[in-house]
Each structure stands twice: as structure tokens, then as C-alpha cells.
Amino acid sequence: MATSGGGSYRNGTHRNSLKVDRPFSMNSNPKTSVKSKPLSSSGLRRSSTGSIGAAKDDAGVPGRVRVAVRLRPRNTEELVADADFADCVELQPELKRLKLRKNNWDSDTYEFDEVLTEFASQKRVYEVVAKPVVESVLDGYNGTIMAYGQTGTGKTYTLGRLGEEDTAARGIMVRAMEDILADVSLETDSISVSYLQLYMETIQDLLDPANDNIPIVEDSKTGDVSLPGANLVEIRDQKSFVELLRLGEAHRFAANTKLNTESSRSHAILMVHVKRSVKGKHSALSSEKGSNLHMKTLRPAIVRKGKLVVVDLAGSERIDKSGSEGHTLEEAKSINLSLSALGKCINALAENSVHVPVRDSKLTRLLKDSFGGTARTSLVITIGPSPRHRGETASTIMFGQRVENMLKLKEEFDYKSLSRGLDIQLDKLISEHERQQKAFENEIERITTEAQNRISEVERNYEDALEEERVKYQRDYMESIKKLEEQLVKNQQKHGFEKVPVRSEDDCSALTSNTESSKISAVEEVSELKKLLQKESLLRKAAEEEVNSLKSQLAQWKRSEASGNSEIIKLRKMLEDEALQKEKLEGEIAILHSQLLQISSEADETRRRLDRGGSGKVPGDLDSLFSQVKLQQQEPGNGEKASVAKLFEQVGLQKILSLLESEDSDLRIHAVKVVANLAAEETNQEKIVEAGGLTSLLMLLRSSENETIHRVAAGAIANLAMNETNQELIMGQGGIGLLSITAANAEDPQTLRMVAGAIANLCGNDKLQMKLRGEGGIKALLGMVRCRHPDVLAQVARGIANFAKCESRASMQGTKTGRSLLIEDGALPWIVQNANNEASPIRRHIELALCHLAQHEANAKDMISGGALWELVRISRDCSREDIRTLAHRTLTSCPAFQAEMRRL
Numbered sequence: 062m063a064t065s066g067g068g069s070y071r072n073g074t075h076r077n078s079l080k081v082d083r084p085f086s087m088n089s090n091p092k093t094s095v096k097s098k099p100l101s102s103s104g105l106r107r108s109s110t111g112s113i114g115a116a117k118d119d120a121g122v123p124g125r126v127r128v129a130v131r132l133r134p135r136n137t138e139e140l141v142a143d144a145d146f147a148d149c150v151e152l153q154p155e156l157k158r159l160k161l162r163k164n165n166w167d168s169d170t171y172e173f174d175e176v177l178t179e180f181a182s183q184k185r186v187y188e189v190v191a192k193p194v195v196e197s198v199l200d201g202y203n204g205t206i207m208a209y210g211q212t213g214t215g216k217t218y219t220l221g222r223l224g225e226e227d228t229a230a231r232g233i234m235v236r237a238m239e240d241i242l243a244d245v246s247l248e249t250d251s252i253s254v255s256y257l258q259l260y261m262e263t264i265q266d267l268l269d270p271a272n273d274n275i276p277i278v279e280d281s282k283t284g285d286v287s288l289p290g291a292n293l294v295e296i297r298d299q300k301s302f303v304e305l306l307r308l309g310e311a312h313r314f315a316a317n318t319k320l321n322t323e324s325s326r327s328h329a330i331l332m333v334h335v336k337r338s339v340k341g342k343h344s345a346l347s348s349e350k351g352s353n354l355h356m357k358t359l360r361p362a363i364v365r366k367g368k369l370v371v372v373d374l375a376g377s378e379r380i381d382k383s384g385s386e387g388h389t390l391e392e393a394k395s396i397n398l399s400l401s402a403l404g405k406c407i408n409a410l411a412e413n414s415v416h417v418p419v420r421d422s423k424l425t426r427l428l429k430d431s432f433g434g435t436a437r438t439s440l441v442i443t444i445g446p447s448p449r450h451r452g453e454t455a456s457t458i459m460f461g462q463r464v465e466n467m468l469k470l471k472e473e474f475d476y477k478s479l480s481r482g483l484d485i486q487l488d489k490l491i492s493e494h495e496r497q498q499k500a501f502e503n504e505i506e507r508i509t510t511e512a513q514n515r516i517s518e519v520e521r522n523y524e525d526a527l528e529e530e531r532v533k534y535q536r537d538y539m540e541s542i543k544k545l546e547e548q549l550v551k552n553q554q555k556h557g558f559e560k561v562p563v564r565s566e567d568d569c570s571a572l573t574s575n576t577e578s579s580k581i582s583a584v585e586e587v588s589e590l591k592k593l594l595q596k597e598s599l600l601r602k603a604a605e606e607e608v609n610s611l612k613s614q615l616a617q618w619k620r621s622e623a624s625g626n627s628e629i630i631k632l633r634k635m636l637e638d639e640a641l642q643k644e645k646l647e648g649e650i651a652i653l654h655s656q657l658l659q660i661s662s663e664a665d666e667t668r669r670r671l672d673r674g675g676s677g678k679v680p681g682d683l684d685s686l687f688s689q690v691k692l693q694q695q696e697p698g699n700g701e702k703a704s705v706a707k708l709f710e711q712v713g714l715q716k717i718l719s720l721l722e723s724e725d726s727d728l729r730i731h732a733v734k735v736v737a738n739l740a741a742e743e744t745n746q747e748k749i750v751e752a753g754g755l756t757s758l759l760m761l762l763r764s765s766e767n768e769t770i771h772r773v774a775a776g777a778i779a780n781l782a783m784n785e786t787n788q789e790l791i792m793g794q795g796g797i798g799l800l801s802i803t804a805a806n807a808e809d810p811q812t813l814r815m816v817a818g819a820i821a822n823l824c825g826n827d828k829l830q831m832k833l834r835g836e837g838g839i840k841a842l843l844g845m846v847r848c849r850h851p852d853v854l855a856q857v858a859r860g861i862a863n864f865a866k867c868e869s870r871a872s873m874q875g876t877k878t879g880r881s882l883l884i885e886d887g888a889l890p891w892i893v894q895n896a897n898n899e900a901s902p903i904r905r906h907i908e909l910a911l912c913h914l915a916q917h918e919a920n921a922k923d924m925i926s927g928g929a930l931w932e933l934v935r936i937s938r939d940c941s942r943e944d945i946r947t948l949a950h951r952t953l954t955s956c957p958a959f960q961a962e963m964r965r966l
């Protein structure tokens with residue numbers, strides 16, 4: 062889709078056929094009649110040797126708004142403060158792509174006509190952005206060059222640098238005039254210039270500031286827009302033009318100081334009218350072709366008129382709704398009005414819409430004839446690198462994208478494949494887990510049977526041995542009995558002989574010897590019995606030993622069984638770890654799913670946009686996503702917003718919020734980061750709060766001890782605290798108390814910065830002043846100055862300025878009397894100490910705070926005794942910002958107590 066479109070563009074054809082088929086003009090009567098020739102033939106175009114690549118081809122397309130993006134290099138402050146952080150964007154100039162980091166693991170990719178890195182020279186920027194437009198103006202067409210971006214990102218640097226001290230630094234205005242002067246002949250042609258400022262829907266002449274409220278006049282026939290009330294100065298050389306720019310700039314500065322505002326809030330508009338007589342050129346062409354020389358005199362004189370408009374737009378930053386930076390609501394509205402009207406017109410042009418709402422603002426009315434139609438338009442989007450301004454940078458890029466009508470090159474498929482990859486990984490882990498469990502069970506069974514076998518074997522052996530012993534004893538015993546019986550029989554026989562009456566001689570002699578021998582044999586018998594007894598006891602000992610060894614064997618087996626058990630426990634623990642890991646992966650998948658769903662809904666929206674554009678083709682991969690989102694949308698009467706909210710509610714957000722309470726601390730950190738990222742987008746804030754996210758975040762501050770969680774949660778709360786309803790909710794749920802405790806315990810400056818930022822936002826709410834102070838909000842702010850980090854101090858100073866501003870409003874309305882609560886809470890010494898702080902954000906807030914405090918007489922006494930009066934005097938004399946200087950001066954002169962004190966000294 063978008064990629065192929067981009068590819069064809071780089072081959073020199075147009076990216077978006079919609080824009081080419083039917084070029085639409087904001088001007089209902091394009092002034093084709095005065096154009097001497099169409100711009101279709103490149104042979105007739107001025108050579109643009111310096112211009113680069115595709116720029117000049119595509120710039121020739123009428124009605125097409127070319128968009129370049131330019132990144133400002135890091136400034137000195139960012140080099141220090143953001144040293145540890147990556148830029149919020151990554152440029153791929155060769156692909157003409159820009160990647161906007163969403164967070165550490167995710168980014169969106171956008172395509173532009175030109176991507177200018179921080180190293181791009183002013184010369185290259187001119188050639189890419191402006192030269193094609195200037196050339197077409199010299200050809201008799203109108204053209205517009207605009208710079209859009211947050212204040213401080215380089216709009217004026219790109220357009221308005223005079224480059225007198227360094228010629229390489231010359232901006233687009235100066236270079237455009239050089240090219241124009243080089244191309245025209247001052248005898249026959251003329252160049253005239255107006256320089257204007259548009260502020261709060263009023264046009265003022267920067268060449269004659271008394272001349273304000275200039276009306277816009279439109280020729281109903283030609284559609285030409287003009288400002289007859291504005292000075293039109295004829296330019297004859299470069300020097301006088303630079304002089305004129307310098308004068309305009311000085312007047313712009315003075316005018317803004319008088320209005321007590323900053324120049325970044327107004328649009329500066331340079332109009333260059335080029336009138337050329339083209340008779341001479343036509344005859345030259347004719348003679349080249351060998352045509353009749355008489356033609357020269359016959360041709361009527363044609364005047365070719367072109368108008369170049371260069372617009373240094375007001376800063377695109379969202380203006381604080383509470384007006385704490387010194388802007389009135391009226392001003393905020395009108396600035397937003399002209400920028401958003403411009404956006405709408407560009408949008409209508411890009412979509413080739415029939416109705417282009419030029420009437421909505423002065424800016425678009427003024428540009429009506431120089432924008433769209435046959436006019437060439439270049440828009441340079443300026444952005445800064447700081448991750449702290451990611452939100453503004455993102456919305457600036459989105460403005461550029463709207464112009465392009467290009468699809469954001471979302472890396473949807475990465476999400477899908479990532480999710481798929483994780484699914485596969487999970488499957489693998491599950492099957493591995495199952496396998497291990499099975500193996501483990503088998504092993505246990507094997508060990509158990511083996512142990513049982515061994516035990517029964519030992520028991521059997523033991524029994525056998527015992528039996529054997531028993532049998533042996535029995536046998537021995539029987540034998541002994543037998544021997545004794547024999548012995549007894551022998552003895553009886555012996556005694557029997559003695560009783561036998563008839564004896565031979567031999568017998569008699571034998572008898573005597575027998576008595577002797579029977580004595581001897583009795584002794585032998587006793588000793589034999591003794592021996593037998595000894596043998597018996599030896600055998601018994603051996604048997605006992607055998608029993609002991611068997612017993613020890615048994616104990617050993619018992620031990621090995623126990624070690625088997627401990628192995629079982631170990632394996633069980635491993636199983637639990639696996640389960641935990643699985644749960645974590647499931648959590649991650651849930652987060653990815655929620656992101657996927659968000660992308661799906663965006664993709665669906667894109668598809669609908671495409672459908673509207675007539676090309677209904679959607680690649681197959683996205684089909685399932687679309688149908689998924691479609692399913693969510695089927696209830697009738699539900700708008701797309703409701704369906705996105707519903708998606709969040711039903712699937713994504715709830716799941717993510719539930720992960721905030723996960724047991725796993727990694728998962729918790731992960732989830733709180735996702736919520737913080739979502740909370741950074743204004744569109745998500747309401748949904749997060751509705752789903753109970755704010756309560757969960759506050760709970761994390763209370764329950765968690767982890768500093769990362771504190772930091773990220775406080776950041777998310779600070780974002781949510783930009784909205785008045787949320788401010789009340791935060792206060793209602795004891796937020797100030799929790800933020801104060803977090804502030805008291807935090808060490809990390811970034812955590813303190815987030816907490817201070819959140820409290821500073823709450824300080825800007827008129828309704829919450831008393832409660833905030835009553836619950837220790839001011840004390841908590843002042844406590845954080847112990848960390849000397851300038852970012853933290855700047856937030857503290859902003860909070861004080863916000864609070865002082867609300868107080869001074871309340872005093873003026875009569876709803877507050879008595880001295881400032883800031884003074885009551887002891888803020889004055891710190892304010893005075895830092896009134897001249899070298900970091901400009903701190904100083905600027907404190908200067909404003911002092912001016913607000915000084916507007917209320919009840920504070921005068923403390924301010925005089927605390928030394929604040931002298932700071933005010935210093936501010937009214939030396940402050941580099943003229944508007945603050947004037948404010949301080951006005952405050953000093955309107956307070957009688959200050960006047961009296963100054964007179965006294």
C-alpha cells in the first residue's frame with residue numbers, strides 16, 4: 062500500500078493518484094488566464110542545477126503539498142540533560158523514513174518526501190524544500206512555503222535566519238530572494254514585498270506596526286487574495302530586502318512585548334510578489350527555433366504574476382489549559398483555531414475533497430490563492446530530538462502525515478510474528494515441561510521399585526541367614542546332645558561293668574585302669590564342653606555381627622531412599638519455576654495481544670479510509686484482524702471511538718491493569734510501563750481512568766517498594782494529572798498524600814521529577830488549592846528541592862508558578878484574602894534564592910511566580926522583608942524576556958507598598 066506508493070514516487074511519478082487526477086484548488090477561480098504557459102513541459106522549466114534528486118519532479122505537481130521533516134541537533138541543554146537517553150526519533154534519510162520511538166521496544170515508521178537529519182545544511186534544506194516553489198513562482202504561479210513545529214525546533218532558523226555573520230546559515234527567505242533577484246531583470250520586472258504578523262485572528266503590518274487589523278480582500282472574479290492595507294515595498298537589491306526582514310523582526314518582537322506574549326504564539330507571513338514581462342523571453346525562444354523575427358513585434362506583452370508566501374507558523378505545542386504559562390484561554394483558542402483550520406484545509410486537499418474549509422480562519426483565507434490548485438506548496442516539519450518532548454514531536458509528525466495522506470508504516474506483522482513466536486516458544490516449553498514431568502515420574506517409579514527390591518532382597522537375605530544360623534545351632538545343639546547322650550551311655554556302661562559279678566583277672570586289672578581312665582575322660586569331657594561353649598559363643602558373635610551389618614545395610618537403603626525424596630523435591634521446585642515462567646510469558650502475550658488489538662483497530666480505521674478512497678483492497682494478512690475488530694463493532698449505534706474503548710475495556714486494558722497487581726515484579730514493571738505509555742496519549746487517558754487505572758497506579762505508589770515502579774507510575778499519574786477531572790480524582794483518592802510519601806522516600810532524580818511534575822499539574826487547578834495545601838502538597842514540593850537536579854527544580858518552580866497564578870486569580874476575584882499559602886508554607890526563601898537561577902526553565906517559572914505573588918498587596922510585607930522586592934526590581938530591569946520584564950515593572954509600579962519601600966531606600 063503505502064510502500065508501493067512511496068516507491069513509485071521515487072521513480073519520479075506521483076505517489077498518490079488521487080491528488081493528481083483531479084488537482085483541487087482552494088481558489089474557486091484559478092487564474093489560468095494570466096498564466097502564460099502550463100508547467101507540464103520540463104523543457105521549458107528553469108534549470109535547477111542545485112536541486113536534488115526527485116525533489117524537483119514531484120514539486121512540479123500542482124496542488125500537491127510536499128512535506129519534509131527536519132530534525133534540530135541537540136542543543137547544549139539537551140546534550141547534558143538527555144545524555145543518558147536516546148533521541149526520540151531515528152532518521153533513515155536514504156529511505157526517506159522516520160522512526161518515532163514509542164518506548165524501548167517499539168517504534169512507528171513514517172514516510173516523508175524528504176527527511177533532513179540534524180546534519181542537513183541550510184543550503185540543502187533550501188534546495189529541497191523551497192527551490193522548486195521559488196522556481197514555479199518565477200514561472201508565474203503562486204507558491205507557499207511553511208514551517209510547522211513546536212517552539213524551539215527551528216522554524217525561524219529554517220525560514221528566517223539572515224546569516225549575516227555566517228553566510229552558510231542563511232535561511233529560506235534570504236536564499237529565495239537571492240534566486241528571484243538573480244532571475245529577473247529589474248528594467249522590465251518588479252518585486253515587491255509585504256511582511257505581516259497574524260496574531261489572535263488579527264493581521265498586523267510588521268513594516269508599519271501602527272497599521273493593525275488589516276482586512277483581507279478577495280477578488281470575486283479571479284479569486285486573488287490581497288491586503289490593500291499592508292505596506293508593499295519594492296525590492297531592488299538583496300541588501301534592502303535583508304534590511305526589511307530585520308526591521309520586520311524588530312517590530313514583531315516589540316509588538317509581541319506590548320501584547321505581553323511571545324513571538325512563538327503568532328504567525329509571521331512574508332509575501333513576495335513577482336511581476337514579469339515575458340515578451341522578451343518568448344521572442345528569444347521563437348528565434349532559437351528559427352521562427353519569423355516579425356513575430357516579436359506582433360506578440361502582445363504579457364505580464365506574468367507570481368506570489369510567494371513564506372509562513373513561519375506559531376508554535377504547534379498544546380497550550381496549557383490552565384493558562385499557567387501566561388497565555389489566556391482566548392489566545393490558546395485562536396492559535397489552535399488557525400493551525401487546526403490549516404490542518405483541515407491541507408487534509409481536504411490531500412483527500413481531494415470538494416469542500417476546502419478556507420473560511421474557518423484568517424490564515425487559510427490569506428493562503429487561499431497560494432495553496433492547492435495550480436500553486437506549489439512545501440511544508441517543512443521541524444522537530445527536536447529530546448525524548449522529553451516525544452508527545453509534541455509525535456503530534457507534529459502526525460500533522461505532516463495528515464498532509465501526506467500516507468499510511469503510517471506500522472510494523473503490524475512484527476507484532477503478529479512476535480506473538481506467534483512467543484506462542485511457539487510457549488508450546489515448546491509446555492511440551493518440554495510435559496516430557497520432563499513424565500521422565501521425572503518414571504525415574505521416581507524406577508527408584509522406588511529398585512529400593513523396594515533391594516529392601517526385600519536384604520530382608521530375604523537376612524531371613525535366610527537367620528534361618529541358616531538357626532539350623533546350624535540346632536544341628537550343633539542336637540549333635541552336642543547326641544554326644545552327651547553317648548557319653549552318658551558310655552558312663553552307664555562303665556558303671557554297668559562294675560556291677561557285673563563275674564570278672565576275669567584281666568577284667569580286674571582292667572577295672573583299676575578303667576577307674577583311672579574314667580577320671581581322665583571326665584576331665585577331657587569338661588574341657589571339650591568348654592571348647593564347645595567357646596565355639597558356640599564365637600558363632601553367636603559372628604551371627605550378631607552379621608545381624609549388625611544387615612542392619613547397617615538397611616539404614617543405608619533408608620538413607621538412599623531419603624536422598625531420592627530430596628531429588629523429588631528438587632524436581633518439583635523445577636516444575637514450579639517452569640509454571641511461573643509460563644505464567645510470565647502468558648502475561649507478555651496478553652500485553653502483546655492488547656497491542657495487537659490496538660493496532661488492529663487502527664488498521665481497520667486505515668482500511669476504512671482506504672475504502673473511502675476507492676481502493677478497497679486489503680492484504681490477506683490483515684483480514685482476520687479486521688474481522689476481529691469488526692466483530693467488536695457490530696452493535697448498531699456504536700461509533701468507532703466506542704469500539705476502541707470497548708476493545709481496551711474488554712480485552713486489552715483490563716488485562717494490562719490486572720497485571721499491575723501481578724506477583725511477578727518484572728511483569729508488574731512491564732505492565733506499569735505499558736500503562737504509562739498509554740497514559741501519555743490524551744485519547745487513552747479517559748479509558749485508563751474509567752477502567753480503574755488511576756486507582757491501580759496510586760495503589761502501586763502505596764504498595765510497591767520498587768523505585769522503577771514508583772518512577773513510571775508517578776510519570777503516568779503526572780500525565781493523567783493534565784486533565785481537570787483527573788486532577789480532582791487524584792486528590793479525591795488521597796493522591797497528594799501518596800505523592801508526598803513517594804517524594805520523601807525517592808532518591809532517583811527522575812522519580813522526583815515525575816512526582817514534582819504531577820504535583821505541579823495539580824497546582825494549576827483553581828478548585829483544589831486549599832485541599833492540596835491542606836494535605837501537604839506545597840511542603841512536599843519544597844521538600845524535593847533537596848535533590849538539586851535542574852529538571853526536578855524546574856518542576857518544583859512550575860508548581861509554585863501554577864499555584865501562585867491560581868492564587869492571584871482567586872485574589873482578583875475576591876475569593877481569597879490574606880497572604881499567600883506559599884508564603885505561609887515557607888516557600889519564599891527558596892523562591893528568592895532561585896529567582897536568578899542559571900537554568901532558564903527554573904528562572905522563568907520563578908520570575909512568573911514572583912510577579913503573581915506581587916500582584917496581591919497582602920504579600921507585600923513578606924516580600925519586602927524576604928528580599929523578593931529586590932528580585933522583582935532586578936527582573937524588571939535585567940530579565941532577558943521583555944514580556945516578563947514589563948510585567949514585573951507594571952506590578953512594581955502598581956503596588957503602593959513597594960513604591961513606598963523603594964522611595965524609603
Ligand code: ADP
Pocket residue numbers: 132133134136179210211212213214215216217218219325376443
Ligand atoms: P522556532 O522558531 O521553531 O521556535 P528557532 O528557529 O528559534 O525555533 O530555534 C531554536 C533554537 O535552536 C535557536 O537557538 C536556533 O539557533 C537553534 N536551531 C534550530 N535549528 C537548528 C539547526 N538546524 N542547527 C543548529 N541550530 C538550530
Ligand code: MG
Pocket residue numbers: 213216217218325373
Ligand atoms: Mg520562531
